[in-house]
Amino acid sequence: IGSILIPSMKRAGYKAETAVAVVAAATSMGILVPPCIAMVVLGVLANVSVGALFIGGFLPAAVIALMLMALVYMQAVRGNFPREAKPTPRTFVRTFAQALVPMTMPVILFGGILGGITTPTEAASVAVVYGMLVGLVIYREIKLRDLPKIMADSAVTTGVVMFLIGAASLLAWNLTREGVPNLLSTAITIVSTSPWIFLLVSNVMFILLGAVLEGLPVLIIMVPLLMPLVQQLGIHPIHYGIVTIMAVGIGVFLPPVGVCFFIACSIGKTKLIPSTRAFFPFLLVLIAGLLVITFFPEVTLVLPRLVLGG
Template identity: 40%
Template sequence: MTATLLVGFVVLLLINMPVSFALAIASFLAITYGGIPAALVAQRMTAAMDSFILLAVPFFLLAGHLMARSGIARDIIDFANAAIGWARGGLAQAGIGAGTLMGGMTGSAVAEASSAGGIMIPPMKEKGYDGAFCAAVTAAASTISVVIPPSIPMIIFCVVTGVSVSKLFVAGLIPGLLIAAALMLTAWAISVLRGYPRGPRTSPRQILAAARASFWGLMMPLVIIGSIRYGIATPTEASVVAVVYGLLVGMFVYRTIRLADLPQIVLESCVTTGVVMLMIAAASLYGLIITREQIPQEAARLILALTSDPTFVLLLIFAVYLVAGMLLDLGASIIILVPVLWPVTQSLQIDPIQFGIVTVVGLAVGLVTPPVGASLFVTCGIARCNLVQGTVAVMPFVLALIAIVLAIIFFPGIATWLPSRMD
């Protein structure tokens, strides 16, 4: 069954079939070849999607679409520009700052790259920034959105492993802020070397005015994270609150969303949700195959034959993630790799929260590395530069992301300290 699964999956990917369909079809072929009753396929796929945790996915996606449609992203970018735009390479710094603040709205790196890139890249190019650099810094900033909650990849990880969504969400805060700091430092260094301009220095009154204008957007991540951190709501309940909040802000505060707009917004959210759910359903078939074939046990034996040091094992896993991220979507990589690697980390008593953050951040590097590099692909299109130029420009930011993952591996408290305070 394993050979049928792997060959079928690779062939379907080569003919450019979407990952979720390729995984589902290859898994079905392998199960059929293995003589497992077809009725079990439908039962497994249905059971995989019948989860209270997964209700958070469509609601968080809908909340992100509502906030994006309301136009609040521009106010958040204006606030970030007022707060840090005066630094060398100010527009680049503002883009990273806005990406950090918007991470609590979208939960999707590609969505953030698209929305922030459309607003930030044109004025950056007008100020003399190189197009490839504009694409690179915007794409790199989008990776923060899958680390700071709400994060769809974190939800998928928790569904696969059974780890607490609330704790993993909270665990993403410090790494997310460290990523922002590392990217800002990298952008500053490049801006100094290239002589990119500073933005105008703003007064405290102007910063306060920008903060007031973006108040409703800044409150969104606080509502989500605060309610989860202090046990007021579960992640699923917080996702519903986020939808209500986004709807009220868009319709009655900004007045940019009309009742006539809602069907299209809901449809966009449903399409994205369908992709995620199909991938999870396909993952249940994939999980059935690897369990019957005892692939996790074989992987554990192979890795433990090399080393039993938890830190070195995490380094090996991170190396696998760097390669996988270049070839597969982030969610698909979690679904394919984590079920195999999870037993290894458990046998070595690696903290599940640390493993979860290493997984999400490590695979997020793939969002800006070709040939997949979804975020980089989007921003290069907006900046009108070719992917080769974007790839060269993004390499310093990739190194910054790698440095943060290595820090989490060697200093697990970066990921585990905040969740431990919830106990």
């Protein structure tokens, strides 16, 4: 997505570092928008409903998105950003009609999962078939000869994720066998037995780990170790899962070492220092949003309770 949006923003007249900062911030927040592989992995590791995580991510994502929009609006007013022509009603209707077909895919995913018709795996399979039909028949952007390469690429990606899960699960089992969760629990409870302090410590830890590792390995290694303490402190696992995912999402874009931030700079062909300077206000907003969903659990839990009950 960044390889499309960042060059498009540059062509529209935005500074390269501004384009990198906006896309990086949106992507960091976007990890909360389902369907997200991090939620699926965390749900499996923590024995938590993936559907509940999907629903729980909506409102936190909306809150942080509104905060980012407010920042962009203030910067646009003060910085005299390029202006786009206001779309006419006819243009809006035509664009909406064009987007209607791909917009059906989230309906398939969430409708199937929340309606109890399919499991997350089955819903994903149906969505893949639907996407293939759309690409082959409606948009005709995919040719039959492209399918073997697409399947091979998907197999490689899936294999990498499964290898990470297998290796990290083995590491987590060994650490558990050696009593590391108990040591970690003791170390944290020495500081404080407050669940709020634990959540703050978790935020800092996952942000820093996300900055030096990729997001999935961090979740796979740390979540099984921390979940017993989460349960002991009475923290709702859905709330903790969403907070953790958002913290990792910030970490992977944390300058100057965040892996994904380097990728964004590479796409935008910008230097690290000016891009970091442009990203810093967005980083503050992201951290503020993380604190909001950390200290106000109902932002995360209200929709799962409303839809799923409990």
